[in-house]
Amino acid sequence: MLSSVTKFLLGFFLAIAVLVGGGVAIGLYFVNRTGIPPAKPVFSNDSPSVKAQAPKATEPGGGKPSLKPGNQAQSSPTSTPTESPKATPSPKPLPSGAYRGRVNWAEGLSLRSQPNQEAEKIGGVAFNQKIIILEENQDKSWQKIRLEGSEQEGWVKAGNTEKVNEQ
Numbered sequence: 001m002l003s004s005v006t007k008f009l010l011g012f013f014l015a016i017a018v019l020v021g022g023g024v025a026i027g028l029y030f031v032n033r034t035g036i037p038p039a040k041p042v043f044s045n046d047s048p049s050v051k052a053q054a055p056k057a058t059e060p061g062g063g064k065p066s067l068k069p070g071n072q073a074q075s076s077p078t079s080t081p082t083e084s085p086k087a088t089p090s091p092k093p094l095p096s097g098a099y100r101g102r103v104n105w106a107e108g109l110s111l112r113s114q115p116n117q118e119a120e121k122i123g124g125v126a127f128n129q130k131i132i133i134l135e136e137n138q139d140k141s142w143q144k145i146r147l148e149g150s151e152q153e154g155w156v157k158a159g160n161t162e163k164v165n166e167q
Helices: 002-034 048-053
Strands: 099-103 109-112 121-125 130-136 142-147 153-157 161-163
Touching (some): 121 153, 130 161
Antiparallel strands (some): 099 130, 109 153
16 A cells, blocks of 8 residues: 555656656747847848848758759759949030939929829939929929939929039
8 A cells, every 4th residue: 555655646746847847848948949039131232241141041951952854953043143333324414404403302202294283193203312403383383303314304392302513
């Protein structure tokens, strides 16, 4: 009788020890996993030095090349885009009365087909974008502009642009 009570108590404490030990191990595993910061994302507009430090993504299946009958080993190319040197456009002569400017309205501007608020929107102009101011309407409340480096023209509200000193 004494041996069966001893076996019961020993089994009970052993089961409790296994449950507590397993719970602690699982708890430590999850605490350690949440303590590791994720890899920094790399975006297309990051500088090249940031791209060089980016971690390499692994392909599913361990990144091993797949073999196809009759073909050589094929792997997905991981090419990084290289920046091409930007050509410096030669400045075109401006029409008479026109001058260079930039948008100083923080939200950007709507480019309209006619100089009024109800006219069709034909595009937009971003904040700080370089423009060429071609003319103004009679009451000087609208300006006809051309986007620099483009042939797109339209009307924007006056007062949202500023003249840029040419050098």
